């Protein structure tokens with residue numbers, strides 16, 4: 001089957017109280033790793049790329065590789081553009097075959113966030129593409145977007161509801177205390193806020209900064225309405241650490257397959273672990 005929009009799969013996930021793992025990939029092997037994890041566990045899958053990776057690899061290469069995976073496996077797979085601030089790049093990715101995009105205008109005042117999100121909705125909905133928007137500010141670093149952790153502002157539940165009404169956006173990433181990257185201490189997740197947002201908003205919610213959140217806290221957030229969990233940093237670390245191990249053991253190694261194969265395996269194991277944590281294992285059949 002071709003790549004599908006992430007809208008329907010996320011709505012089913014929210015309704016049935018699990019989340020779908022959304023993995024940021026940077027190389028073909030990382031993309032294959034998360035696909036193999038999805039095949040092995042029969043999980044629905046969202047493959048994501050940051051703006052930096054889209055520029056690095058090209059949206060057409062990424063869309064072509066993800067399309068091959070969807071066709072070969074028959075699994076429900078969506079290809080998502082993570083944290084994009086650039087309308088033109090969003091249009092370019094949709095043209096290349098992306099089935100889901102994030103417009104991140106969370107750094108602008110509320111009204112401007114609404115306007116920028118609506119503009120993306122117009123082009124995306126006509127193309128059958130899901131749109132994710134952000135309210136409040138997720139702390140930490142995501143490619144070139146840096147938010148001072150101290151200034152990270154959490155999403156206001158009432159504004160979330162107004163935002164959905166005004167934009168019609170289908171997936172919402174509210175800042176609820178998570179941060180990008182690896183946590184220095186325990187993340188300080190505002191669960192009461194998630195519950196208040198979920199009460200007012202029927203759309204699937206997205207948990208950003210999923211790397212390193214303790215399992216119990218992930219389960220709690222998912223039970224409250226988080227239907228998509230983004231995993232970037234941990235996947236990258238698993239992949240890269242495996243490569244480092246190969247070079248530590250054999251600094252002269254020069255066959256890419258010799259370090260890419262173990263790297264792919266490590267990323268795949270991590271992805272399976274996260275799919276289990278999300279509760280999406282075995283759910284491929286029900287989200288089609």
Ligand SMILES: [Zn+2]
Nearest residue numbers: 138142208209
């Ligand atoms: Zn994020």
